[in-house]
Amino acid sequence: MSHYWRRRLLNYLLLGLCVACTAVAVFPLLSILFYVAVRGFQALSPEFFTQMPRPVGEPGGGMANAVAGTFIMVGLAALLGLPVGIMAGIYLAEYGRGRLADVIRFMTDVFTGVPSVVIGVFIYTVVVTRMGSFSALAGGLALSLIIIPLVTRTTEELLRMVPYTLREASLALGATKARTIVSVVLRSAAGGVVTGVMLAIARAAGETAPLLFTALSSRHWSLALREPMASLPVYIYTYAISPFRDWQVQAWGAALVLLLTVLGLNLVARAVTRSRYRY
Amino acid sequence: MAQSLTVENLNAWYGDKQALYEINLHVLPAKITGIIGPSGCGKSTFIRCLNRLHEVVRGARVSGRVLLNGQDIYAPRADPVLLRQRIGMVFQKPNPFPTMSIFENVAAGPRLQGVRGAALHEVVERSLVQAGLWEEVRDRLSQSGASLSGGQQQRLCIARALAVNPEVLLMDEPCSALDPASTLRIEELMGSLKEHYTIVIVTHNMQQASRVADYTAFFLEGRLIEYGPTAELFTRPQDPRTESYITGRFG
Numbered sequence: 001m002s003h004y005w006r007r008r009l010l011n012y013l014l015l016g017l018c019v020a021c022t023a024v025a026v027f028p029l030l031s032i033l034f035y036v037a038v039r040g041f042q043a044l045s046p047e048f049f050t051q052m053p054r055p056v057g058e059p060g061g062g063m064a065n066a067v068a069g070t071f072i073m074v075g076l077a078a079l080l081g082l083p084v085g086i087m088a089g090i091y092l093a094e095y096g097r098g099r100l101a102d103v104i105r106f107m108t109d110v111f112t113g114v115p116s117v118v119i120g121v122f123i124y125t126v127v128v129t130r131m132g133s134f135s136a137l138a139g140g141l142a143l144s145l146i147i148i149p150l151v152t153r154t155t156e157e158l159l160r161m162v163p164y165t166l167r168e169a170s171l172a173l174g175a176t177k178a179r180t181i182v183s184v185v186l187r188s189a190a191g192g193v194v195t196g197v198m199l200a201i202a203r204a205a206g207e208t209a210p211l212l213f214t215a216l217s218s219r220h221w222s223l224a225l226r227e228p229m230a231s232l233p234v235y236i237y238t239y240a241i242s243p244f245r246d247w248q249v250q251a252w253g254a255a256l257v258l259l260l261t262v263l264g265l266n267l268v269a270r271a272v273t274r275s276r277y278r279y
Numbered sequence: 280m281a282q283s284l285t286v287e288n289l290n291a292w293y294g295d296k297q298a299l300y301e302i303n304l305h306v307l308p309a310k311i312t313g314i315i316g317p318s319g320c321g322k323s324t325f326i327r328c329l330n331r332l333h334e335v336v337r338g339a340r341v342s343g344r345v346l347l348n349g350q351d352i353y354a355p356r357a358d359p360v361l362l363r364q365r366i367g368m369v370f371q372k373p374n375p376f377p378t379m380s381i382f383e384n385v386a387a388g389p390r391l392q393g394v395r396g397a398a399l400h401e402v403v404e405r406s407l408v409q410a411g412l413w414e415e416v417r418d419r420l421s422q423s424g425a426s427l428s429g430g431q432q433q434r435l436c437i438a439r440a441l442a443v444n445p446e447v448l449l450m451d452e453p454c455s456a457l458d459p460a461s462t463l464r465i466e467e468l469m470g471s472l473k474e475h476y477t478i479v480i481v482t483h484n485m486q487q488a489s490r491v492a493d494y495t496a497f498f499l500e501g502r503l504i505e506y507g508p509t510a511e512l513f514t515r516p517q518d519p520r521t522e523s524y525i526t527g528r529f530g
Contacts, residue, residue, distance in 0.1 A: 170387070171363060172363055174391060
C-alpha cells in the first residue's frame with residue numbers, strides 16, 4: 001500500500017473514532033432529555049403549579065409548594081453565594097499572588113469536588129442541630145456552598161482572560177484600580193461571568209443530597225425560612241422511589257420542570273450576554 | 280498647558296534586574312521628544328516611569344526623581360492616579376475598551392473627573408476633532424470602538440488620552456501596529472498636537488524619529504547614551520555607539 005493511501009486510511013479511521021465517541025457521549029444525554037420530556041409531559045398541567053400534593057390514593061394535585069420552595073432556596077443560595085464567589089474571584093484574579101492566594105485557589109478546587117452530600121451533612125451538623133430544626137435557611141446555605149467555589153473559579157478565569165493592555169489603558173487615564181476593575185475588567189468579562197453564574201445556579205437547583213439533610217421537605221404550603229421547605233429535587237427523590245403509580249408519574253413531571261428551569265436559565269444567560277460589543 | 284519634564288538620576292528595576300541606569304534628561308514643553316534604541320534598551324520602561332505605570336508591574340521599582348513642572352511625581356505624597364490625569368498615554372497596540380462605544384471610550388476619562396451632560400459631549404467632540412477622527416465617526420458614535428480600523432482605533436486612543444486634557448502625552452511606539460498610511464496620519468497629527476502638548480514618543484523606527492521629533496534621545500542597554508536636537512543627533516552624533524546605531528550597524 002502506498003504511503004498516500006496509508007495516510008488517508010489512518011485519517012478516516014481516526015476521524016471515524018472521533019465521530020463514534022461523540023455519538024456515545026451525546027446519545028445518553030439526548031435519550032435522557034427525550035425520555036424525561038415524554039414521561040414528564042403526561043404529568044404536567046396547570047394544576048401541577050397551582051395545587052398542593054394530595055395524600056396517597058387521591059388522584060390529581062400538584063407540587064406548587066415544591067416549585068416555590070426550589071425558587072426560594074435557590075434564590076437564597078444565589079443571594080448568599082454570588083457576592084462571595086464573585087468577590088473572591090476578583091481577589092484571586094486581580095490581587096491574589098503569593099502563598100495565600102495559591103492556598104485559596106487550591107482549596108476552591110478541592111471545594112468544587114466535594115460531594116454535595118458532604119456539604120449537606122456539614123450544614124446539618126453546624127446549622128440544623130443548633131437551630132433545632134430543618135429549615136429553608138439551612139437549605140439555602142447548603143446550596144450557596146455549592147455555588148461559591150464554582151463562581152469563584154469561573155470569575156477568576158474569565159477576569160484573567162481580559163487583556164492586560166485594557167487595565168493599563170484605564171490606569172493611564174487616571175482611573176483607580178478599583179474603578180478599573182469594575183468599569184473595564186468586570187465589564188469586559190461580564191458575558192462570561194453571567195454564564196458562569198447561571199451554570200452554578202442551575203447546578204444548585206438540581207441538587208438533592210444537600211437539601212435532604214437541611215431543608216428536608218414539607219407537604220404543606222410554607223414560605224417560612226425557619227421551617228422545613230419542599231423542593232423539586234427532594235420531591236423527585238421521594239416520589240420516584242415510592243410504590244405508587246401516580247406519584248411516580250408526578251416525579252417525572254417534576255423532573256421535566258427542573259430540566260426546563262435549567263434550560264431556561266441557560267437561555268436567559270445567553271440572551272443577556274449577547275452584548276453589543278465583542279473583542 | 281504643555282509642561283516640561285525633568286528626569287534626575289532615574290533607575291528602574293524589574294525584580295532584581297535593573298532596566299534603567301541613572302537617566303538624566305530634560306524634556307522641553309510643547310516639543311516632541313523621540314526616544315530611540317534597539318529592542319530591550321529600556322525605552323518603554325523609561326516612558327512608563329514618566330506616568331508611574333512602571334510600578335504597576337509586580338516587583339517593579341524606581342529610584343530617582345521626575346519633575347513635572349518642578350514637582351517630583353515620585354514624592355512620598357504624590358498620587359499616581361492624579362498624576363495620570365495630567366500625563367496621557369497611547370500604547371503600542373490600539374486598545375480601545377471593547378465593551379464601550381466610540382463615544383464612551385473618549386468619555387471614559389472625563390467621566391472619572393465628573394464631567395457630565397453637554398460639557399461631556401463638548402469634550403468628546405473636541406478630542407475627536409483634535410485626533411483627526413471626528414469626520415469619520417461623527418455619525419456612528421454609538422458603535423463599538425472595536426469596529427474601527429487599526430489606524431482609526433489608534434486615533435480613538437489618542438482622542439481618549441487627549442480628553443482628560445493632559446499636559447504631557449506619552450506615546451509608546453504608537454505606529455508599530457499600523458500600516459504606512461495610518462502611520463503618516465498619526466505623524467501629521469503629532470505635528471499639530473505639539474502646540475498644546477509636550478509629547479514623548481518611543482519608536483524603534485529611526486526614520487520616524489527624524490521625521491517627527493524635535494529632540495531625540497538614544498538609549499542603549501538601559502543607559503541614555505546621547506540626547507540632543509534631532510538634526511544634530513542624526514547628522515553629527517557625538518558618541519560612536521549612536522553613530523553605529525543610526526547608520527544601521529546594529530539594532
